[in-house]
Amino acid sequence: VTGALSNDRIALRLEIEDFNTVYAEHLDAGHLDAWVELFCDDAFYRITARENAEAGLPAGIVYCEGKGMIKDRAFAIANTAMFAPRRWQHFITNTRVLSLEPNEVICARANYLILETLADGRSRIHQSGTYHDRFVRVNAALRLKARDCVYDTEMIKTSLVYPA
Amino acid sequence: VTGALSNDRIALRLEIEDFNTVYAEHLDAGHLDAWVELFCDDAFYRITARENAEAGLPAGIVYCEGKGMIKDRAFAIANTAMFAPRRWQHFITNTRVLSLEPNEVICARANYLILETLADGRSRIHQSGTYHDRFVRVNAALRLKARDCVYDTEMIKTSLVYPA
Amino acid sequence: VTGALSNDRIALRLEIEDFNTVYAEHLDAGHLDAWVELFCDDAFYRITARENAEAGLPAGIVYCEGKGMIKDRAFAIANTAMFAPRRWQHFITNTRVLSLEPNEVICARANYLILETLADGRSRIHQSGTYHDRFVRVNAALRLKARDCVYDTEMIKTSLVYPA
Numbered sequence: 001v002t003g004a005l006s007n008d009r010i011a012l013r014l015e016i017e018d019f020n021t022v023y024a025e026h027l028d029a030g031h032l033d034a035w036v037e038l039f040c041d042d043a044f045y046r047i048t049a050r051e052n053a054e055a056g057l058p059a060g061i062v063y064c065e066g067k068g069m070i071k072d073r074a075f076a077i078a079n080t081a082m083f084a085p086r087r088w089q090h091f092i093t094n095t096r097v098l099s100l101e102p103n104e105v106i107c108a109r110a111n112y113l114i115l116e117t118l119a120d121g122r123s124r125i126h127q128s129g130t131y132h133d134r135f136v137r138v139n140a141a142l143r144l145k146a147r148d149c150v151y152d153t154e155m156i157k158t159s160l161v162y163p164a
Numbered sequence: 165v166t167g168a169l170s171n172d173r174i175a176l177r178l179e180i181e182d183f184n185t186v187y188a189e190h191l192d193a194g195h196l197d198a199w200v201e202l203f204c205d206d207a208f209y210r211i212t213a214r215e216n217a218e219a220g221l222p223a224g225i226v227y228c229e230g231k232g233m234i235k236d237r238a239f240a241i242a243n244t245a246m247f248a249p250r251r252w253q254h255f256i257t258n259t260r261v262l263s264l265e266p267n268e269v270i271c272a273r274a275n276y277l278i279l280e281t282l283a284d285g286r287s288r289i290h291q292s293g294t295y296h297d298r299f300v301r302v303n304a305a306l307r308l309k310a311r312d313c314v315y316d317t318e319m320i321k322t323s324l325v326y327p328a
Numbered sequence: 329v330t331g332a333l334s335n336d337r338i339a340l341r342l343e344i345e346d347f348n349t350v351y352a353e354h355l356d357a358g359h360l361d362a363w364v365e366l367f368c369d370d371a372f373y374r375i376t377a378r379e380n381a382e383a384g385l386p387a388g389i390v391y392c393e394g395k396g397m398i399k400d401r402a403f404a405i406a407n408t409a410m411f412a413p414r415r416w417q418h419f420i421t422n423t424r425v426l427s428l429e430p431n432e433v434i435c436a437r438a439n440y441l442i443l444e445t446l447a448d449g450r451s452r453i454h455q456s457g458t459y460h461d462r463f464v465r466v467n468a469a470l471r472l473k474a475r476d477c478v479y480d481t482e483m484i485k486t487s488l489v490y491p492a
Contacts, residue, residue, distance in 0.1 A: 010342050014174050021258040024275070028294075050415060087214060087316045089292050091257045091275055093419045094349040111352070111419055113443070115277070115292050121318020123289045125451045128417050128443050130356075152415045152443070153451040178338050185422040188439070192458075251378060251480045253456050255421045255439055279441070279456050281480040287453045 009097045016108050016135065017095050019142045024090035027163055032074040035163065040136060041067050044146040047164050050129070053150040062149075062163075077162060087117045088126065088162050105145065106135040112149070112164060127153045127164055173261045180272050180299065181259050183306045188254035191327055196238040199327065204300060205231050208310040211328050214293070217314040225325055226313075241326060251281045252290060252326050269309065270299040276313070276328060291317045291328055337425045344436050344463065345423050347470045352418035355491055360402040363491065368464060369395050372474040375492050378457070381478040389489055390477075405490060415445045416454060416490050433473065434463040440477070440492060455481045455492055 019038070026035035039045065048060035064070045095110040109132050116126035129151030136145045149164035183202070190199035203209065212224035228234045259274040273296050280290035293315030300309045313328035347366070354363035367373065376388035392398045423438040437460055444454035457479030464473045477492035 010339075011174075013342075013346075014177075017258075018177075018260060021260045024258055025260075025273075089275060089294075089316055091255065091277060091419065093257050093421050094345075094352055096346060096349045096353075109353075111417060113277075113419060113441075115289065115316070117292070117316040117318070123292050123317040125289075125443065125453075128445070128451045130417075152417055152445040153449060175338075178341075181422075182341075182424060185424045188422055189424075189437075253439060253458075253480055255419065255441060257421050277441075279453065279480070281456070285481060287456045287481040289453075 008100070012097045012100070012106060013095055013108075015142060016097065016106070016110075016133075017092075019135075020092040020095060020110055020131075024092055028087070028089050030078070032071075032078055032163075036067060036071045036074060039067050039070055039144045039147075040138065043067055043070065043144050044148070045070050045144075046147075047149040047151065050150050050152055053132075053148070074163060085119060089115045089117075089123075091115075092131075104136060106133075106142075108133045108135060114162065114164060116162070125153065126162065127151050129153070129164060131164075172264070176261045176264070176270060177259055177272075179306060180261065180270070180274075180297075181256075183299075184256040184259060184274055184295075188256055192251075192253050194242070196235075196242055196327075200231060200235045200238055203231050203234055203308045203311075204302065207231055207234065207308050208312070209234050209308070210311075211313040211315065211325060213318065214314050214316055217296075217312070226327075238327060249283060253279045253281075253287075255279070256295075268300060270297075270306075272297045272299060278326065278328060280326070289317065290326065291315050293317070293328060295328075336428070340425045340428070340434060341423055341436075343470060344425065344434070344438075344461075345420075347463075348420040348423060348438055348459075352420055356415075356417050358406070360399075360406055360491075364395060364399045364402055367395050367398055367472045367475075368466065371395055371398065371472050372476070373398050373472070374475075375477040375479065375489060378478050378480055381460075381476070390491075402491060413447060417443045417445075417451075418492075419443070420459075432464060434461075434470075436461045436463060442490065442492060444490070453481065454490065455479050457481070457492060459492075 023038055045064040046060040047062040052059055062073060064073055091113040093111050098107040100106055109130055111130055113128045114126040115123045117123045129149055132148040132150060134146040135142045187202055209228040210224040211226040216223055226237060228237055255277040257275050262271040264270055273294055275294055277292045278290040279287045281287045293313055296312040296314060298310040299306045351366055373392040374388040375390040380387055390401060392401055419441040421439050426435040428434055437458055439458055441456045442454040443451045445451045457477055460476040462474040463470045
């Protein structure tokens with residue numbers, strides 16, 4: 001590996017990309033139980049508008065502290081979505097490692113695009129935004145300590161927002 | 165490379181990503197002859213709805229066994245598309261190596277998004293889905309033994325579906 | 329790294345991907361001053377339609393020779409965009425190194441998708457296209473010697489085109 005990038009950061013980015021792909025696969029397959037397991041027990045998970053995030057406001061249309069809340073939220077979504085069957089697909093790109101902190105916390109970000117397909121068969125943009133992440137290792141595997149999903153798109157029906 | 169990912173899987177993923185980019189370039193440039201050469205002689209190629217795939221049904225809006233059928237289909241598309249000039253662009257992301265089988269078959273997947281731009285100049289989502297792939301090596305280079313394109317989007321005019 | 333890809337090309341692609349992510353972050357955050365610094369002093373930057381590019385025509389809806397022109401253009405855009413607040417998000421995928429020239433010029437390409445979100449909160453496809461790049465190293469870091477943004481999407485209001 002040449003130039004300004006170190007081997008460690010490159011290797012970490014490749015590993016996080018794999019993590020994000022598995023994350024997307026679980027959500028798109030509706031395997032919310034498996035999705036929840038990608039978080040730490042005390043994980044923070046939020047979906048919020050870019051305006052909020054830039055203003056430093058804590059509010060979010062989804063706001064979870066701890067895996068229990070994330071799980072509750074996931075099941076609520078699964079039940080709601082049954083009334084209007086639809087499919088989601090995540091495209092997660094432009095992953096970047098921002099910093100390696102001494103306590104083994106990895107700060108990273110990525111862009112995400114979620115497409116939604118309803119019964120009419122057309123795919124639309126459901127949500128687009130940026131993940132602001134903090135990863136830690138649990139038994140060698142990466143787990144999310146915090147995922148802050150900061151979106152540009154303002155969803156009309158917030159009750160039907162799917163995990164980003 | 166740290167943690168749970170082995171060097172081999174990382175290297176393979178990077179190689180498949182390059183393959184998928186060349187695949188997209190050929191399709192987007194309309195170089196269908198070059199595109200066909202990315203498949204093995206006895207390759208399987210299908211485009212099918214997620215419902216079909218999940219139900220284990222063999223049907224697909226495109227169903228090809230062998231390079232000859234893939235080539236025939238490609239030329240039919242090229243001729244049809246001439247009646248309504250349009251451009252396509254593929255975005256292939258979230259590539260992942262699933263398994264390395266002892267017989268050198270590599271199972272992998274990736275997400276794809278195809279945008280379509282017609283004469284009015286606007287870009288729309290043509291198709292979004294997931295590739296389920298089996299790669300083999302032919303003279304060291306990767307070739308597709310099977311590409312199953314499982315889409316979420318239900319296209320209205322199936323006669324104009326472009327290779328995914 | 330196995331097979332047909334050399335370590336050098338892989339390492340370069342990974343480094344360019346990081347570059348492109350930083351490039352996208354600067355544009356999406358509106359940090360145009362930082363964005364301009366990713367170009368060489370004598371850089372070429374153009375946004376043009378695929379028809380133009382394929383016909384070998386020099387015209388472009390944005391055409392800049394040198395960092396000064398790029399900077400002027402960026403500030404003009406920032407001022408214009410203030411009249412209709414909007415957000416952009418770049419997804420840059422399928423990066424590929426085409427060649428390593430003896431004079432240290434790196435030819436590469438990538439696909440880009442720009443989403444635009446207006447005050448109504450909906451995200452739309454603003455522009456989709458392909459970067460045709462020439463990179464050089466300035467003090468070890470990659471810098472753009474030329475970025476030719478060749479788009480499929482025909483924008484209606486060209487005065488509001490955001491840097492691709």
